[in-house]
Amino acid sequence: MEIPEKPSMAAHFAYGVPVYSRDRHRSLYGIVRPCPELVSLSPQLSSHRVLLRNAQEMREFDETLAGRITHYDLPEHEQLTMD
DSSP: OBOOSSOOOBGGGTTBEEEEOSSTTOOEEEEESOOGGGGGGOGGGGGSOEEESSHHHHHTSOGGGTTSEEEOOOOTTOOOOOO
């Protein structure tokens, strides 16, 4: 997975941050922390992996993304900076 140097939110992915694989095709690996309230307006999320910090964040999503969510079991106070 390649984390962008200057990550930017994508409106078409519910304002999550897209990350790409490092293979030669540079395919979309997943979407980091999309906005749960905007998932219904972003149907393309249902076909992509969604990356979240922990189970608490996972509970904010409804079943439309079931099976597509990966959470990293980070503590609630753990923050990943994306400056």
